[in-house]
Amino acid sequence: MTLFVHSTFLPADDPEASLAFYRDVLGFEVRGDVGQGSMRWITIGSPEQPDVSIVLHPPAVDPGLTDDERRTIVELMAKGSYASLILATHDLAGTFEKLAAAGAEVTQEPTDQPWGLRDAAVRDPAGNHLRINQL
Template identity: 65%
Template sequence: MDINIHYAFLPHTDPDAALAFYRDTLGFEVRNDVGYNGMRWITVGPPGQPTSVVLHPPAADPGITDDERKVIAEMMAKGTFGALTLATKDLDGVFDRLQASGAEVVQEPTDQPYGVRDCAFRDPSGNLIRINQLN
């Protein structure tokens, strides 16, 4: 079977802040930026890789009630709603760049007991971004 991950979705609370983080800080390329009814869907991804992340307004999901929107907003603010794991050959360099940009540090580069070396940040919307060291 030949299946690839094409899109992953993360909510955003501020499209301009999300764009600045993923494009300017992480170096992702913008693949699409679509507005509709005052909302924006921004598709970004690492240059040269086919997988994309769609940054979307959480309120646009069909069938979401007002109570559910409130819970989603609360979870996003705590950093417990969306998450993404990235990987790099230069974890310390990426960590330094993100920290210098003012990104919220959750965990400095650490050798985990389960064999992974990684660090963690929150994006401007509170999504947890873990970054693993590639060997």
């Protein structure tokens, strides 16, 4: 059996801010945009990986969630500990400079990790934790 990653979901409480970040700063392409207002599901992805997508979705809209669970999700998003994504680039320094110049919240400047990886970390407009690995 062969399986592939096709898509993953990240919460986005401000679709326009998230779209501007992923499209305009990171250079991802928009593959779909359904819904309206704050209830939008926006599918994006790297032009270099046409078979892998990220769906930016409204957080905590599952009708099975309680009000307490919704509040917990919002609190975790605010801390940057609800969702995360690991990206990779051939130019970590250039990517990091671009993100910092665009106002991304930096949580770690480019660093050589003890396990042999060089990476950096930022948060997207929804608070999602993004790590960027040097290829």
